[in-house]
Amino acid sequence: MAIETPCWRLTTNDDDLRAVPVAELAAMLEQVFLIRHFEERLLELSKEGLLHGPAHASIGQEGAAVGIMSALNSEDKINGTHRMHHQFLAKTLNHARIAGYNPLEQDFAQQSQEVLFATYSEILGLSTGYCGGRGGSMHLREPEAGVLGSNAIVGGNVPHAVGYALADKMRGSDAISVAFFGDGATQMGTTYEAMNLAALYDTSTVFVIENNLYAVSTHVSEQTRETRLSARGLALGIPSITFDGMDVIAARRAMESARAVMVDEPGPVILEARTYRHFHQSGPLPGSAFGYRDKGEEEAWLERDPVRSFPAQLEQLGILDANATAHLRERAQREIDATLDRLIEGTGDHRRLIPSLWPDPQKVEYGIRGDLSELKDRHVLEERDVGRGESRDVRFQDIISESMLRNMERFDTLFIMGEDVHRLRGGTAGATRGIAERFPDRLLGTPICENGFTGVALGAALNGMRPVVEIMYPDFALVAADQLFNQIAKVRHMFGGGFPVPVVVRSRVTQGTGYGSQHSMDAAGLFTLYPGWRVVAASTPHDYIGLLNAALACDDPVLVLEYHQLFPKKGRVPDTDWDYIVPFGKARIARAGRDASILTYGPMVDICTEVAERAGLDAEVIDLRTLDPLGLDWETIEVSVRKTNALLVVEQTTRGTSVGSRIVNDAQRKLFNLLDYEILHVTGTESSAVVSKVLEQAAFARAHDVEAALRKVIGERNLHRAEVMK
Numbered sequence: 001m002a003i004e005t006p007c008w009r010l011t012t013n014d015d016d017l018r019a020v021p022v023a024e025l026a027a028m029l030e031q032v033f034l035i036r037h038f039e040e041r042l043l044e045l046s047k048e049g050l051l052h053g054p055a056h057a058s059i060g061q062e063g064a065a066v067g068i069m070s071a072l073n074s075e076d077k078i079n080g081t082h083r084m085h086h087q088f089l090a091k092t093l094n095h096a097r098i099a100g101y102n103p104l105e106q107d108f109a110q111q112s113q114e115v116l117f118a119t120y121s122e123i124l125g126l127s128t129g130y131c132g133g134r135g136g137s138m139h140l141r142e143p144e145a146g147v148l149g150s151n152a153i154v155g156g157n158v159p160h161a162v163g164y165a166l167a168d169k170m171r172g173s174d175a176i177s178v179a180f181f182g183d184g185a186t187q188m189g190t191t192y193e194a195m196n197l198a199a200l201y202d203t204s205t206v207f208v209i210e211n212n213l214y215a216v217s218t219h220v221s222e223q224t225r226e227t228r229l230s231a232r233g234l235a236l237g238i239p240s241i242t243f244d245g246m247d248v249i250a251a252r253r254a255m256e257s258a259r260a261v262m263v264d265e266p267g268p269v270i271l272e273a274r275t276y277r278h279f280h281q282s283g284p285l286p287g288s289a290f291g292y293r294d295k296g297e298e299e300a301w302l303e304r305d306p307v308r309s310f311p312a313q314l315e316q317l318g319i320l321d322a323n324a325t326a327h328l329r330e331r332a333q334r335e336i337d338a339t340l341d342r343l344i345e346g347t348g349d350h351r352r353l354i355p356s357l358w359p360d361p362q363k364v365e366y367g368i369r370g371d372l373s374e375l376k377d378r379h380v381l382e383e384r385d386v387g388r389g390e391s392r393d394v395r396f397q398d399i400i401s402e403s404m405l406r407n408m409e410r411f412d413t414l415f416i417m418g419e420d421v422h423r424l425r426g427g428t429a430g431a432t433r434g435i436a437e438r439f440p441d442r443l444l445g446t447p448i449c450e451n452g453f454t455g456v457a458l459g460a461a462l463n464g465m466r467p468v469v470e471i472m473y474p475d476f477a478l479v480a481a482d483q484l485f486n487q488i489a490k491v492r493h494m495f496g497g498g499f500p501v502p503v504v505v506r507s508r509v510t511q512g513t514g515y516g517s518q519h520s521m522d523a524a525g526l527f528t529l530y531p532g533w534r535v536v537a538a539s540t541p542h543d544y545i546g547l548l549n550a551a552l553a554c555d556d557p558v559l560v561l562e563y564h565q566l567f568p569k570k571g572r573v574p575d576t577d578w579d580y581i582v583p584f585g586k587a588r589i590a591r592a593g594r595d596a597s598i599l600t601y602g603p604m605v606d607i608c609t610e611v612a613e614r615a616g617l618d619a620e621v622i623d624l625r626t627l628d629p630l631g632l633d634w635e636t637i638e639v640s641v642r643k644t645n646a647l648l649v650v651e652q653t654t655r656g657t658s659v660g661s662r663i664v665n666d667a668q669r670k671l672f673n674l675l676d677y678e679i680l681h682v683t684g685t686e687s688s689a690v691v692s693k694v695l696e697q698a699a700f701a702r703a704h705d706v707e708a709a710l711r712k713v714i715g716e717r718n719l720h721r722a723e724v725m726k
Helices: 014-018 022-048 062-069 085-096 110-123 158-171 189-200 229-236 248-264 295-302 306-316 322-341 396-410 450-462 474-478 481-488 541-553 604-615 634-644 660-674 693-699 703-725
Strands: 007-009 077-080 147-150 177-182 205-211 240-244 269-274 391-395 414-418 443-445 466-471 504-509 534-537 558-563 570-574 588-591 596-600 619-623 647-650 680-682
Touching (some): 077 158, 147 450, 229 240, 229 269, 391 396, 396 570, 414 450, 596 604, 604 703, 647 660, 680 703
Parallel strands (some): 077 147, 177 205, 466 504, 596 647
16 A cells, blocks of 8 residues: 655755845854854853753754744744753744844844843743743743743653644634654654644644654664654654754755645644754763763764854855854854853852842742632622522533533633543533534544643643543543643743643543442542642532533633532522632532531532431531642631531542542641541542442442541540530
8 A cells, every 4th residue: 555645855955045035044043153152151050050950952953943943933833842942042032033134234132132131041040031930941931932831751742732733723823833852752652642633633733853863872773663753654644854953954944844735735744853962961071971872973963063064054155254154153152141141240169140030939839820810700609599499400410511511602712622522422421412513623532642632732721722621530640640740730830820721621530330440530639739730529510510610711720520429419500590600719518517527529528418417416518619728618617617626528539549638637737726636537448449349339438437437526525525524
């Protein structure tokens, strides 16, 4: 069978170079010099001890970055890896450059000076950096220039670029998105998943593989049998182009060719830049110093160094003379040195970063999550405030899809993605019923690739969309752990805060259905380990509508838990007004009582209430609704404990993945003086659920566990009180 997907090696000649305007060539050469001297000085700062953290220099790889960026505009988005100084500087300098700029005739612009200043500031951890010093060398972001973030997790950035492009496609923009990564990331499953999703959804994504031959010290031939990395595209139907990554003009032509391919046939393109980093993974020493490559190899690549070859080529063709190239080189050095003079004071051994530029340590937690100001004008409605004649009975399961559909109508940036969400009359849980008929372009069924499509969702959120990710079973969150916890949970904080990350994850908890150890987890405890996530769980249909509405309007990442056990439950919801929210951080008193306070959520709310009623134990049952530790309603909890002087935390899930241990710890610190008895924590066992019905039941907390704990607290506390009264 013939392979129809194009895959070719691009070559250039002198005519390709002559086709570029002289002013543009001069600007490109200036960038090559700027980036080189920027990183050379950075390595010196590292040796001086002025740089805190690693210095992943791109020295040797500047040519591909400068050439590719010359074929992009500010609306095009890029991301990259821990080694991204060269791409970041080229993209941001182009964005700051005034139209018609010719470095041979004009002074270096103040805007460009500020790019250098803010970039150095960020890498050095200073408040004047693009991210306030939070990101440093490996996490660079400047959205106005189209740089939506570099990434220190190898391969972690690749699906984000697919998400940027998906967002632009949904909005009708013709901007393209570019993911830069290396030969190491090409071997990762996340990269494959991202490429496949880009091809499936025909997104305008360019995957640029900077093949510098080494993943740290491991040669590409030790990573894969097929060392022609661009050939990965053949299996996925993605056109691919290989080019000389040391050649600035070849890089420019490769990106121009990629854009032309995408115009003719929508979808992604792979570019493989054959390039070389002259130094080790991090720091100022060559790889030969560590014994994994020899000096002869390094010297051969130095002969092709773009800092040597590009100006030589321009001089040979008579486009620039030696005086012009020397002028550009010397000016680049002066500008870099002048920038560092604004950041460093002192001389000799007394040189230091200017103290006033350090960020304020008191703001270390700023940006973990937002202030919820986006919800301040939303209508709040509690179930108790809805008249009987204004409400109706509905099943819990039925309101999930209807609530989502109404929000699809409210937010035209909202879309849903996940496995089988577009089939089976509403997906495997019926949660998307009716949406395919109304919004087929905003309901994306995905392959089985949780890490990939969750990363795509984050990229889309960073580019203005409101994605909803359905993770079929909470256990599958572990497959997507990098994107959920290294990326979504941290992205706002590490990039300085002040921007939205509106990702909603929905997941159905199926405890008690016989699905076994790998399909029965309650992920609340897992997500609450990461304070960037808000976590909510409704125990009534009314509360589900309000919490989902709040989650979808929120600018923070939110996990919405849905308990299969509650699906048959009926509850009252308003006849028509479904635009209300239930505020985050506001608990509900499900049952008033005076002898003990129970903190619980999900199906255990009803179970605890029934136990108290049946056993005649006067417990106050508090439905937490918001489960993340930073969002707990301590005001309501404290009022209750002041009355009861006893506290239980009750969860159905197994002990290992429960959130209750953190709640108990925080309650002990906050409420110690109000308690007459130790806090009891009721959970399941250490065992994961298994398929056997009796063993599955034994794994989770049940009504008799709640009753035993409640009797213990109330009985022994009352006995203690009686003894004190004697």
